[in-house]
Amino acid sequence: MDKQRDFVLRTIEERGVKFVRLWFTDVIGTLKSVALAPAEVEGAFAEGLGFDGSAIEGLTRGYESDLLANPDPATFQILPWRGETDPTARMFCDLTTPDGQPAVSDPRHVLKRTLAKAADRGFTFYTHPEIEFYLLRSSQLGPDGQPVPVDSAGYFDNVPGGTAHDFRRRSVRMLEDIGISVEYSHHEGGPGQNEIDLRYADALATADNIMTFRTVIKEVAIEQGVYATFMPKPMSGEPGSGMHTHMSLFEGDTNAFYEEGAKYQLSKTGRHFIAGLLKHANEITAVTNQFVNSYKRLWGGDEAPSFVCWGHNNRSALIRVPMYKPNKTQSTRVEYRALDSAANPYLSYALMLAAGLKGIEEEYELPAEAEDNVWTLTESERRALGYAPLPASLDHALEYMEESELVAETLGEQVFSYVLRNKRKEWADYRSQVTPFELANNLEML
Numbered sequence: 001m002d003k004q005r006d007f008v009l010r011t012i013e014e015r016g017v018k019f020v021r022l023w024f025t026d027v028i029g030t031l032k033s034v035a036l037a038p039a040e041v042e043g044a045f046a047e048g049l050g051f052d053g054s055a056i057e058g059l060t061r062g063y064e065s066d067l068l069a070n071p072d073p074a075t076f077q078i079l080p081w082r083g084e085t086d087p088t089a090r091m092f093c094d095l096t097t098p099d100g101q102p103a104v105s106d107p108r109h110v111l112k113r114t115l116a117k118a119a120d121r122g123f124t125f126y127t128h129p130e131i132e133f134y135l136l137r138s139s140q141l142g143p144d145g146q147p148v149p150v151d152s153a154g155y156f157d158n159v160p161g162g163t164a165h166d167f168r169r170r171s172v173r174m175l176e177d178i179g180i181s182v183e184y185s186h187h188e189g190g191p192g193q194n195e196i197d198l199r200y201a202d203a204l205a206t207a208d209n210i211m212t213f214r215t216v217i218k219e220v221a222i223e224q225g226v227y228a229t230f231m232p233k234p235m236s237g238e239p240g241s242g243m244h245t246h247m248s249l250f251e252g253d254t255n256a257f258y259e260e261g262a263k264y265q266l267s268k269t270g271r272h273f274i275a276g277l278l279k280h281a282n283e284i285t286a287v288t289n290q291f292v293n294s295y296k297r298l299w300g301g302d303e304a305p306s307f308v309c310w311g312h313n314n315r316s317a318l319i320r321v322p323m324y325k326p327n328k329t330q331s332t333r334v335e336y337r338a339l340d341s342a343a344n345p346y347l348s349y350a351l352m353l354a355a356g357l358k359g360i361e362e363e364y365e366l367p368a369e370a371e372d373n374v375w376t377l378t379e380s381e382r383r384a385l386g387y388a389p390l391p392a393s394l395d396h397a398l399e400y401m402e403e404s405e406l407v408a409e410t411l412g413e414q415v416f417s418y419v420l421r422n423k424r425k426e427w428a429d430y431r432s433q434v435t436p437f438e439l440a441n442n443l444e445m446l
């Protein structure tokens with residue numbers, strides 16, 4: 001018997017685990033869960049667990065609805081928030097059709113397929129996300145129709161006795177208990193806004209970790225009587241919640257982005273990777289920023305990127321090459337700042353990797369770096385420097401995506417057309433709304 005499976009079965013027995021949740025993710029990035037009795041786990045390893053895929057967003061077309069969830073024993077963890085008595089564990093699943101083929105609509109498979117392409121070229125893809133979110137008093141809106149944050153603190157503020165401080169301590173503890181290493185945590189710029197940065201891991205583990213992270217944060221919030229949201233821009237006039245992601249490619253133990261003596265210690269491979277991201281940025285935005293609300297963040301200022309350019313330590317650029325740490329060749333990396341906290345991490349990472357790999361493969365030339373604060377330049381200065389805007393809305397992003405061979409090929413036909421359909425509907429629903437903004441500005445005046 002497979003060693004990892006054996007370990008899982010033994011742990012279930014030894015720890016007296018009463019429920020094992022099988023987790024997977026739909027195309028939009030919502031976590032799905034089905035609880036198994038411990039006695040069923042061995043069978044689920046051997047044959048998978050059958051379910052009706054057509055009941056889940058984007059997973060199948062009606063006529064091929066049977067899918068199997070196959071638990072990945074490497075992801076077995078006991079869920080700390082369920083307590084010590086009658087413990088509950090979870091495993092992420094790979095989805096297959098009844099004849100054993102990977103389900104083309106499984107986001108985890110889309111990422112695995114793209115990672116395999118990178119592996120064919122000898123690369124392992126590592127990522128590290130900075131996840132921002134808001135803590136609110138509840139999901140109810142205040143009398144002014146806005147969410148009510150738990151505090152009015154700002155960036156790096158230490159709030160003695162405050163909710164956020166205890167909240168982060170408890171969350172970090174729980175994340176560590178479930179095997180997710182945290183690098184930093186701090187209060188972010190907005191009232192009630194927090195950030196937790198996960199440590200580097202391979203992209204598949206990171207994507208799984210992000211799904212777990214969102215669940216942990218929501219659970220800790222419930223426990224503490226508050227509410228956590230990953231909505232990209234919950235409050236007008238306050239910063240949005242981004243999920244800036246640091247990326248690097250390794251060849252074995254060697255960082256392929258590092259070159260001694262090169263500018264910013266950034267190798268040719270690293271430069272081509274950035275060039276690929278820049279060139280395809282607009283095409284992947286409907287996935288990295290998948291909600292109508294995502295564009296309120298991208299165009300709402302407060303350090304969210306709006307223009308396609310790169311820079312060294314330039315927080316106004318879409319892509320940043322962070323300061324090199326002397327003697328740390330491993331740390332040369334590229335930070336993509338468009339992604340928001342509500343993205344599907346599997347699909348987003350697949351596309352970011354595919355864009356970067358394309359840049360390497362085609363040896364795209366890296367344009368000159370942005371040295372200025374691109375938000376303070378005039379429109380014509382930006383045009384002269386070649387800093388094109390990111391899509392202005394979901395609708396605009398879908399237009400780019402629809403024309404993109406790279407996105408179609410990376411997502412596969414089924415996920416590609418599902419995302420387009422689902423997101424066009426979101427846009428159409430949004431467009432048909434008469435908003436408070438229009439009423440406030442137009443009703444009395446017109």
Ligand code: GLU
Nearest residue numbers: 239240241242302303304
């Ligand atoms: N909240 C900002 C964003 O939406 C980022 C702030 C920061 O630089 O960490 O991207």
Ligand code: MG
Nearest residue numbers: 130132188195
């Ligand atoms: Mg931040």
